[in-house]
Amino acid sequence: FNCKGCVHETIKWNPGCVKLKIMHCEHERIGSESDTICVPVPMEVRDHIASRTDGHTTAPQLFTEITRQFMEADVTPMQVYYWWSESFKTNYRLDDDQMRSTCLLIER
Secondary structure (H helix, E strand, O other): OOOOEEEEEEEEEEOOEEEEEEEEEEOOOOOOHHHOOOOOOOHHHHHHHHHOOOOOOOHHHHHHHHHHHOOOOOOOHHHHHHHHHHHHHHHHOOOOOHHHHHHHHHHO
8 A cells, every 4th residue: 555554454254244353554664775776576487476376375485486496586585575465465455445445355
């Protein structure tokens, strides 16, 4: 979302009832842009990550896959996590408004 934070929803399903706990957290920024070196992740690696955001593959599992399949790609676990989470968001961020997005997800 615009604040670069995230909303964590915990949904507990009971017959006829949904218990929803929503927490907002902001990620702490480490370092400044001037002391950050950005090494781009190759598009074929990003495509592979996007194809594996099925809800069953975690970012650490993907990192292991990528280091085996794309040995020439110099990627870090944090880069894999970033692209995994960005791709995963497209499946679950249904509206720009956080509360409406949560409600739409529950209604699915």
